[in-house]
Amino acid sequence: MNPSSPERVAEYRRRGWWRGETVDSLFRKAVAERGEAEALADAPNREALVGSPRRRMTFAAVDRAVDEMAHAFSALGVGRGDVVATQLPNVVEGVLAFLACARMGAILSPVAMAYRAHELRQILPSVTPRVYLTTGLFHGCDHAAMLADLKREGVTGAQIVVLGGQAPPGAHALDQLTANAQVWPFPTPADLDAAEALTLCWTSGTEAMPKGVPRHHDHWVVNGEALVEAAGLRVGDAILNPFPLINIASIGGMVMPWLLCQGRLIQHQPFDLPIFLGQMQDEGVAYTVAPPAVLNMLLNSEALLAATDLSHLRCLGSGSAPLAPWMVKGWQDRHGVTVMNVFGSNEGTSLFSTGEAIPDPEQRARFFPRFGAEGLEWPASFPAKIRTRLVNPETEQEITVPGVEGELRIDGAMTFDGYWRAPDLTAAAFDAQGYFRTGDLFEITPEADGRYYRFVGRCKEIIIRGGQNISPAEVDVLIESHPRVREASCAAYPDERLGERVCAVVALRPDQTLTLDELCEHLKAQDVATYKLPEKLRIVEALPRNPLGKVLRRELSGVAAS
Numbered sequence: 231m232n233p234s235s236p237e238r239v240a241e242y243r244r245r246g247w248w249r250g251e252t253v254d255s256l257f258r259k260a261v262a263e264r265g266e267a268e269a270l271a272d273a274p275n276r277e278a279l280v281g282s283p284r285r286r287m288t289f290a291a292v293d294r295a296v297d298e299m300a301h302a303f304s305a306l307g308v309g310r311g312d313v314v315a316t317q318l319p320n321v322v323e324g325v326l327a328f329l330a331c332a333r334m335g336a337i338l339s340p341v342a343m344a345y346r347a348h349e350l351r352q353i354l355p356s357v358t359p360r361v362y363l364t365t366g367l368f369h370g371c372d373h374a375a376m377l378a379d380l381k382r383e384g385v386t387g388a389q390i391v392v393l394g395g396q397a398p399p400g401a402h403a404l405d406q407l408t409a410n411a412q413v414w415p416f417p418t419p420a421d422l423d424a425a426e427a428l429t430l431c432w433t434s435g436t437e438a439m440p441k442g443v444p445r446h447h448d449h450w451v452v453n454g455e456a457l458v459e460a461a462g463l464r465v466g467d468a469i470l471n472p473f474p475l476i477n478i479a480s481i482g483g484m485v486m487p488w489l490l491c492q493g494r495l496i497q498h499q500p501f502d503l504p505i506f507l508g509q510m511q512d513e514g515v516a517y518t519v520a521p522p523a524v525l526n527m528l529l530n531s532e533a534l535l536a537a538t539d540l541s542h543l544r545c546l547g548s549g550s551a552p553l554a555p556w557m558v559k560g561w562q563d564r565h566g567v568t569v570m571n572v573f574g575s576n577e578g579t580s581l582f583s584t585g586e587a588i589p590d591p592e593q594r595a596r597f598f599p600r601f602g603a604e605g606l607e608w609p610a611s612f613p614a615k616i617r618t619r620l621v622n623p624e625t626e627q628e629i630t631v632p633g634v635e636g637e638l639r640i641d642g643a644m645t646f647d648g649y650w651r652a653p654d655l656t657a658a659a660f661d662a663q664g665y666f667r668t669g670d671l672f673e674i675t676p677e678a679d680g681r682y683y684r685f686v687g688r689c690k691e692i693i694i695r696g697g698q699n700i701s702p703a704e705v706d707v708l709i710e711s712h713p714r715v716r717e718a719s720c721a722a723y724p725d726e727r728l729g730e731r732v733c734a735v736v737a738l739r740p741d742q743t744l745t746l747d748e749l750c751e752h753l754k755a756q757d758v759a760t761y762k763l764p765e766k767l768r769i770v771e772a773l774p775r776n777p778l779g780k781v782l783r784r785e786l787s788g789v790a791a792s
Contacts, residue, residue, distance in 0.1 A: 267494075273499065320497045429481065525546065576646070636673070
């Protein structure tokens with residue numbers, strides 16, 4: 231299956247945007263050049279997660295394990311173009327499965343550990359995987375047993391392969407399969423093309439059903455190249471990966487840069503701050519990512535940072551929520567670490583506020599470079615492979631002046647080609663000029679002669695109070711600057727007179743209290759417009775988030791309305 235048209239492939243390769251090189255070719259180069267160097271490692275808590283010992287592997291050892299897994303998949307009927315589904319925590323086998331599919335010409339379709347039978351009934355009949363690699367009992371759910379039940383229902387005919395634990399009747403234990411696998415190198419198809427599909431990831435949106443996003447080798451290589459440039463990665467760098475290997479954040483932002491840098495990929499899950507800091511120190515991590523709230527907390531915990539050797543750390547990626555300018559500036563001024571603001575999506579939205587593109591740390595926290603906008607140049611090669619513009623979503627008129635909100639539209643080498651077997655959704659996802667409709671509202675800033683975008687919010691997340699538009703994302707970051715607040719997200723609740731009002735949904739730090747009046751006084755002290763002040767406060771234990779840690783604002787509507 232080839233997601234991109236032959237015309238797009240030919241044009242992008244002519245421009246040099248796509249290499250025409252497969253992921254397996256890149257991996258084999260790393261093996262040839264750094265075979266005995268350590269390449270891949272589990273987190274120290276692996277055994278607690280899946281019941282098997284932690285693994286540390288050289289490139290040569292990874293190469294042998296990939297061959298073993300490819301032979302095991304092949305013995306279960308997987309061939310070129312077939313789908314292998316995985317539902318795994320962040321252990322090295324997820325990376326091995328990705329590389330095995332790349333070697334075989336198969337398609338990896340990873341799903342979130344949080345998915346249950348409801349979501350799998352929506353996904354599995356569409357992709358018909360030959361193999362489903364998962365765990366046994368994990369955080370209270372026996373995934374292998376769940377798959378066995380779905381198989382009995384006729385939802386899937388996949389061969390179930392279990393990592394660790396007891397395999398249910400009719401399923402296979404991965405250890406036994408790989409132990410019995412042939413040792414010789416698995417024969418990669420000689421005519422395997424980088425435009426053939428390699429992954430089928432899943433994303434949520436306004437639709438009730440998960441949407442499949444196919445990507446080929448060329449897509450993934452250019453994503454990796456962009457991140458290497460954006461984070462300033464070097465050969466041999468250690469990268470700490472806290473993302474589950476299910477989408478672009480992990481595959482494009484972690485695995486592909488690791489291959490291109492021929493470095494070390496260190497796995498981490500679930501997010502555990504002491505383990506995370508220990509890995510950063512013990513592994514000499516040069517690049518990792520963390521949520522804004524974690525970076526805020528760490529910067530305010532000087533004793534904790536002083537006890538951790540972060541001398542190798544050069545860049546921290548963050549996103550999924552607005553960054554606090556004081557935090558980005560603090561990491562740079564006090565620790566010499568660049569915090570890179572990242573705005574992306576499975577479909578290929580790719581904005582990186584790098585230290586080169588936006589040197590001022592406080593501006594970097596609030597703005598994104600207008601990559602691909604006409605007449606603007608940037609100090610890296612990957613921005614030239616992106617095209618962006620702002621459009622009024624109602625009139626389709628392009629916006630070229632500062633201060634006017636519009637939907638971000640994006641095109642270029644990292645943008646996908648369409649959703650899996652969803653022609654109507656695909657047609658609606660792109661505009662008449664071929665740009666992807668991100669659903670995200672931005673405006674051009676007056677700062678720096680209009681070189682930057684400022685995120686405003688989601689098209690459908692704007693709160694309209696008495697005719698005034700309020701960006702909940704803007705208010706969120708202001709509330710989170712309150713010393714008693716751990717995390718916050720604003721949501722609308724209905725009002726007969728004004729249409730909508732603002733509710734602040736807040737999780738507090740331990741043993742803290744907060745009243746609405748106290749919160750509003752804190753916001754007023756920051757000269758916030760009165761109409762943006764919350765008129766209701768709801769205290770919760772934690773905000774609802776997706777597997778990547780992004781707040782599910784739509785799920786807060788019921789809390790706000792109560």
